[in-house]
Structures are given as C-alpha cells and as structure tokens.
Amino acid sequence: MASLLTFQDVSKVYRNGVHGLNHVTFSVWPGEFVAVIGPSGAGKSTLLRSINRLHNVTGGHILIVGEDISRARGRHLRMLRRQIGMIFQNYNLVYRLSVLQNVLHGRLGYMSSVQGMLGRYCEEDKRKAIGILREIDMGDFLNTRAADLSGGQKQRVGIARAFMQEPQILLCDEPIASLDPSSAKIIMDMIFAMASRRRIACVVNLHQIDVAAAYASRIIGLRKGKIVFDGTPGELTDGVIEQIYGTAISQLNVKERAI
Numbered sequence: 485m486a487s488l489l490t491f492q493d494v495s496k497v498y499r500n501g502v503h504g505l506n507h508v509t510f511s512v513w514p515g516e517f518v519a520v521i522g523p524s525g526a527g528k529s530t531l532l533r534s535i536n537r538l539h540n541v542t543g544g545h546i547l548i549v550g551e552d553i554s555r556a557r558g559r560h561l562r563m564l565r566r567q568i569g570m571i572f573q574n575y576n577l578v579y580r581l582s583v584l585q586n587v588l589h590g591r592l593g594y595m596s597s598v599q600g601m602l603g604r605y606c607e608e609d610k611r612k613a614i615g616i617l618r619e620i621d622m623g624d625f626l627n628t629r630a631a632d633l634s635g636g637q638k639q640r641v642g643i644a645r646a647f648m649q650e651p652q653i654l655l656c657d658e659p660i661a662s663l664d665p666s667s668a669k670i671i672m673d674m675i676f677a678m679a680s681r682r683r684i685a686c687v688v689n690l691h692q693i694d695v696a697a698a699y700a701s702r703i704i705g706l707r708k709g710k711i712v713f714d715g716t717p718g719e720l721t722d723g724v725i726e727q728i729y730g731t732a733i734s735q736l737n738v739k740e741r742a743i
C-alpha cells in the first residue's frame with residue numbers, strides 16, 4: 485500500500501530565522517485520522533500550510549501520492565492540489581455568495597479559469613453539491629448567503645466544499661477553534677463520518693487533547709517544529725503530554741479551565 489502523504493526530512497525556516505519545522509519525517513496512510521497537537525507556535529499550521537504549498541519549505545521533500553509537491557509547478561502542482569482538501573478555522577468562505585456557490589467552488593481545481601470565473605458548473609456538479617449539503621443537513625440553505633449563517637453552519641459549508649473536491653487527503657487547521665462545544669462536536673462528527681465513508685485520510689490540527697484522543701487513530705505531537713510523539717491515543721500518557729507541551733499536566737489543566 486502506498487502512502488498518501490510523506491514528509492521526508494522537511495524543514496521550514498522563515499525569513500526572520502524562526503524554524504517552523506525542523507527535520508520532520510512521517511507518512512500518512514489511507515484511512516488514517518491523524519491529529520496534530522502541540523503548544524501554540526509548535527509548527528502545526530506551518531506543517532499543514534507546507535502540504536499544499538501555501539508556502540514553500542526550505543528543506544526536504546513532501547510527497548503526495550508518491551509525487552513531490554514541494555518541487556511541482558504549473559499544471560502538475562494544480563493536479564496534486566486537487567488531491568488535497570482544506571478546512572480552516574475561519575471557514576474561508578466567499579460571504580457574498582450563496583451556500584451552493586461556495587460548495588461548487590470545490591470544483592474550481594477541475595475547471596479552466598474562464599469557466600470558473602463565469603461560474604459555469606455542470607449539472608452533475610450541482611447535483612453532487614446538493615447531495616453533499618443534504619448529507620450534512622444543510623439542504624434547506626442552498627440559496628442562503630454564506631454571510632447569514634451561524635459559525636457552525638459556515639463550517640459545514642467549508643466541509644461540503646472540501647468534500648466536493650473529492651480529495652484523497654483532507655487537512656483541517658483548528659476546524660473547531662471558533663465554535664462552542666456542541667457545534668464543535670457536530671463538526672468533528674461530520675468530518676469523521678464523511679471522511680470514513682469515503683476512505684479519505686485526515687490530518688487535523690487541534691488544541692484540545694481530549695478531542696484529538698476521541699477521534700484520531702494516530703496522534704502526532706509537535707514541539708518547537710519537531711515531532712516528539714507519534715503514536716496511538718492509548719500511548720498518549722501524561723508523561724508524553726508533558727513532554728509535548730513542556731509543562732506539567734496540572735498546569736495544563738489549570739490553563740484549560742481558565743480559558
């Protein structure tokens with residue numbers, strides 16, 4: 485079985501000299517649900533942004549389905565990016581457009597830029613978008629402006645757009661950080677169920693250790709740009725958590741309660 489995503493000795497040094505990632509190596513396999521945890525500034529977003537080339541890495545290679553995206557250009561880069569769906573903390577929707585139009589944007593990577601600009605989606609894409617919106621209980625909001633939705637509803641549209649793209653791997657950067665606990669659970673359940681149904685691998689950055697442990701088949705702990713833990717939720721002991729966060733568990737609990 486081939487890996488969907490491989491980091492080979494990847495480093496990212498920002499222009500100001502900060503090491504966002506420091507010699508990171510790991511692979512993600514079909515069907516995996518990987519949570520990436522670590523303190524603020526550990527490099528979680530840097531890691532996700534490197535995968536679909538929202539920025540360039542400064543060392544090593546990143547392979548998507550066996551092909552080096554870190555060196556790809558033009559049409560090849562576009563083709564590899566189709567394999568990678570993204571869900572963001574702040575949804576990244578086009579707020580003046582309808583729910584349906586936002587979801588159809590998931591197909592842009594498959595269209596010419598002129599077709600995309602004119603919003604010329606085929607009937608099959610429209611049917612598919614409506615099907616996905618029904619699957620996440622948003623079938624009644626097709627023509628609602630994205631601006632008029634609640635946070636949880638906006639994130640559902642973000643999820644629908646990502647799945648509309650039919651990626652092989654889904655990247656989520658703090659998908660629930662802006663939501664209240666009950667919306668957060670609905671969103672995590674939806675991402676998990678939709679990805680499992682389609683056998684899409686997920687890499688999800690999370691602040692909440694309990695959420696990571698509840699959903700992930702595997703947890704990667706980052707600290708100062710390095711992987712300091714890579715294992716199952718069962719292996720995530722208090723000692724490991726302290727190592728990842730560089731602070732005593734009791735301190736972490738106090739911080740969590742204070743938030």
Ligand SMILES: Nc1ncnc2c1ncn2[C@@H]1O[C@H](COP(=O)(O)OP(=O)(O)OP(=O)(O)O)[C@@H](O)[C@H]1O
Binds near residue numbers: 499500504522524
């Ligand atoms: N554009 C940038 N230029 C310079 N340094 C950056 C840039 N983006 C991130 N960094 C630095 O890289 C390190 C990793 O940042 P990153 O955003 O990846 O952390 P994170 O784990 O996602 O944190 P958080 O949990 O707060 O989202 C931090 O020290 C950060 O200040």
Ligand SMILES: [Mg+2]
Binds near residue numbers: 528529530
């Ligand atoms: Mg981040």
